[in-house]
Amino acid sequence: MIDLYFAATPNGLKARLFLEEAQLPYRPITVSLSKGEQFKPEFLAISPNNKIPAIVDHAPADGGAPITMFESGAIMLYLAEKSGRLIPTDLRGRTEVLQWLFWQMSGLGPMAGQIGHFNVYAPEKVPYAIDRYTRETSRLYGVLNQRLADRRFIAGEFSIADIACYPWIVPHRAHGQNLDAFPHLQRWFEAMAARPATLRTYEGVENVYAPKHSSLSEEERRVLFGQGAR
Known part of the structure; x- marks a missing residue:
């Protein structure tokens, strides 16, 4: 257990x-x-x-x-x-997965987290921060969109790379992003959202697409x- x-x-x-x-x-x-x-x-x-x-x-x-x-x-x-x-057991497959896992940890997560903070949590608007992190998050969405142009999943077969990235794309509206601009990413996102494990994970979770925390004390x-x- x-x-x-x-x-x-x-x-x-x-x-x-x-x-x-x-x-x-x-x-x-x-x-x-x-x-x-x-x-x-x-x-x-x-x-x-x-x-x-x-x-x-x-x-x-x-x-x-x-x-x-x-x-x-x-x-x-x-x-x-x-x-x-x-996670693949062969060297090359494992290497692909680890690269994208660490990409999420070092890039997508921190940058999306920052724009989420300044858009949702910050007590006042900070234009420079909002512009800076919106642009960088958009760039990272673009990297992922390009990666998915010729494959179903990020590292070939479904893996922890997909699982790591998906929850950071869910609140795309809070990140100031429109998935219509990223068609390959949008196709992958919709496929991930429909998986039974995803439905179980997100059952009962509120406001994941556009969280609102203005009522924080x-x-x-x-x-x-x-x-x-x-």
């Missing part, structure tokens, strides 16, 4: 989507970010960066003590290797965005 510490953010959803696709038994444990549950000592013992997702694998392959993990990309790679699913805003080194 795997404990999944989870909130309905793109990173949380991609970990849950993997578990649903791989049909691994798991127990979802909701972490309320706006209430500061990510700062509880028992959670920090699993995820010292106080971010979700995190997992506890109670049945690791070596038969030893439970393994705790944080960082969504590392979690997905670990679970893919544990299950022998959703000052305390919730401080908890979510006010953390410093201390």
